[in-house]
Amino acid sequence: MDETTPDNGVNVPVKKKIGWHLPTDPVKRKKVVITLSLVGAIVLGALVALALQLKNVGSGGLAGVLNTNGIADKLTGKVEVSDLDGLEYDSTLANRRPLAIMVENHPDARPQYGLTRASVVYEAAAEGGITRYLAVFGGKDADRVGPIRSARTYYVEWMLEYDAIYAHAGGAQNAIDILSKLRKGEGNMDTVGEPVMWRQRRGSEASEHTLYGSTVFMRRYSQDVKWHQDAKYTPWQFAADKRTAAERATGAVTAIHIPYGGSYKVDFNYDAEKNIWNRTLIGKKDIDALTNEQIAPTNVVVITIPRTEVVSAGKQVGQLDLYGSGPALVFKGGQVTKGTWKKEGQSKRTRFLDENNKEISLIPGQTWVSIVQPGTTATYDQAANQAAN
Numbered sequence: 572m573d574e575t576t577p578d579n580g581v582n583v584p585v586k587k588k589i590g591w592h593l594p595t596d597p598v599k600r601k602k603v604v605i606t607l608s609l610v611g612a613i614v615l616g617a618l619v620a621l622a623l624q625l626k627n628v629g630s631g632g633l634a635g636v637l638n639t640n641g642i643a644d645k646l647t648g649k650v651e652v653s654d655l656d657g658l659e660y661d662s663t664l665a666n667r668r669p670l671a672i673m674v675e676n677h678p679d680a681r682p683q684y685g686l687t688r689a690s691v692v693y694e695a696a697a698e699g700g701i702t703r704y705l706a707v708f709g710g711k712d713a714d715r716v717g718p719i720r721s722a723r724t725y726y727v728e729w730m731l732e733y734d735a736i737y738a739h740a741g742g743a744q745n746a747i748d749i750l751s752k753l754r755k756g757e758g759n760m761d762t763v764g765e766p767v768m769w770r771q772r773r774g775s776e777a778s779e780h781t782l783y784g785s786t787v788f789m790r791r792y793s794q795d796v797k798w799h800q801d802a803k804y805t806p807w808q809f810a811a812d813k814r815t816a817a818e819r820a821t822g823a824v825t826a827i828h829i830p831y832g833g834s835y836k837v838d839f840n841y842d843a844e845k846n847i848w849n850r851t852l853i854g855k856k857d858i859d860a861l862t863n864e865q866i867a868p869t870n871v872v873v874i875t876i877p878r879t880e881v882v883s884a885g886k887q888v889g890q891l892d893l894y895g896s897g898p899a900l901v902f903k904g905g906q907v908t909k910g911t912w913k914k915e916g917q918s919k920r921t922r923f924l925d926e927n928n929k930e931i932s933l934i935p936g937q938t939w940v941s942i943v944q945p946g947t948t949a950t951y952d953q954a955a956n957q958a959a960n
Contacts, residue, residue, distance in 0.1 A: 653710045654802065655733075656690035657809030657935030660710035666802045667709060668758075668793075670786055671735040674704040675720035678834050679776045681852070684783065685713035686866055687859040687937075693729050694837075695942035696878070698889060702835045705729055708786050715861055717783035719768060722746040725891040731918045734803040736760055736793050738767065740782055745883040745890070753917075758798050760789060767792050805920045810932040812846060812904045819843040823905030823954045827871055830947045837941065839871050841905050846934065848902065869936025871902040872923060873949040874912040876942050891942065899923050900949055901931045907951060 651665035652658070659665070669690075674683055676694075686692060689706035697703040697720075705726045706716065722742025727749050730737045737750070738760040750759050762768045768784040794800065812819070820843035827848065829837040837857075839848035847867040850857040857866045875898040876891045899912040901923050908931050914921045923931045943949065 652935075653690065654804070654806035655707065655709035656937060657807075657933065658690075658710060664710045667790070668798075668800050668802050669733040669735040669804070670708040670789055671726075671730040671733060671737050672706050672708065672716050672784060672786075672789075673720050673722060673726060673739040674706050674716065675718050675780070676702045676704060676835065677780060680718045680780045682858045682860040683717065684861040685716035685786070685859065687862050687864050688713040688716075688786075689937065691938050691940065692868070693726070693940045693942070695725060695876075695891065696831070696835075696889065696944075697723055698887075700832050700835065702831055707733060707735060712786045712790075713861055714785050714787065715783050716786060717768075718780045719762070719782045719784055720779070722750070723888060723890075724749060725889075725893055728893050728917065729921070732804060732920045734758075734918070736789065736798065738784055738789055740768070743883050743886065743888040745881065745888065758793070760793070807920070807922070807938075808930055808932040809935045812934045814904065816844045816846075819846060819905045820954065824902060824907050824951045825905075825954050826952045827873070827902055828950045828952075829873065829941050830943060830949065839868075839902070839939075842867070843905055846904060847936070848939075850939070866939075867937075868939035869903070870933045870938040872912075872938060872940045873900040873902075874898070874921075874923075874940065874942055875945055875948070876912075878944050893921075897945075898948075900951075901933075902951070903934045 646661045646663050649662040650659045651662040653660055653665040655666075655669060672685075674686065676683070683704075686704065686706055688708060688711040690709040690711070691707040693705040693707075694702050703720060703723070703726070707730075708716075719738060719740050722737075722739040724743065724746045726739075727737070727742075727746050731753065736758045737754070740762045741747070742750075742761075750761075760767055762782060767789050768782050770778065770781040771783055772781050823841055823843055825841050827839040827841075829839075831837055834853055836853050838851045838854075840851065841848055845867070847869055848871050850866040850868070858864065859866055876893065877897075879890050879892070880887055881890050893914055894916060896911045896913040899910045901908045901910060908925055910923055910925045910931060912921055912923055925931050941949070
């Protein structure tokens, strides 16, 4: 559409300006440019977030965002034994600073992701009999771990035994107080303040069951913010089991029964051929959704620790009496050793001692530590007489 406008008294045809254009007034023009810049930044951020959700956050977590091939590029080809689980890894991976991640165990959070990749897993009740895990990662990585939940004092205490990077989603106030005094931000990876986790639904579960993280992402973030990367903790003792499968099966403990109630009942069934304990949860195989493998630790340790209820920031939360000693059962290689656990103070490693006060060595591999309350005990079946202890 054309119109004529005067130019020195001469009618000249020009194109009509259709639609929006910047104001000619300098002040108004500046305000509009600033506004557009802000809007553009917001839109760009939203598009990036949308891209992450639609393209990169799939069943493998942030695998599409993270270039995990970079890890392989740094491998040395030299083998080193890990202090965390006694297994052999490339020297670049074997003794990295441990990474401890809070993982929930509510039925709506199952199956969880990444637990088979952990070197050590602690299981204890949070509130209402609902158990929760602290998964400690060393030589192995997991593109997706979770769902991730909040901290409690005893999980913080266990994490401190490893001087680990700690990933959690907030927590009870008394747990946060310990972190604020001891960590000074160095290794405390809280979703409240650190961009290292994402939310992803698998169905109609509530939002508290949707938070996940990647060990690769977390480790790279910790490097970017210059947290120390070396491992500073006292290792457990490990010794290889050189017996044959037939020797291990003779008189073996065939099953362990952990007295968690309701939807949290746990059994471990011994596989003498593989020398592992296959874990079941309420009678069903406990499967890792990341690897589609049954959780099957090499060692199972059951320790009895008194629990008290305390009020923190107006809320009732549980607390375990971690310092001192108490009963322990150590299951490895189809055998059980009755002993005690001992922890001498904060950041001191919990140790498992036999009746002669000698530390019990573990078989290289994943160790699962189950915490029960006084008045309850794990029972187990033996091949020779099927008698429960």
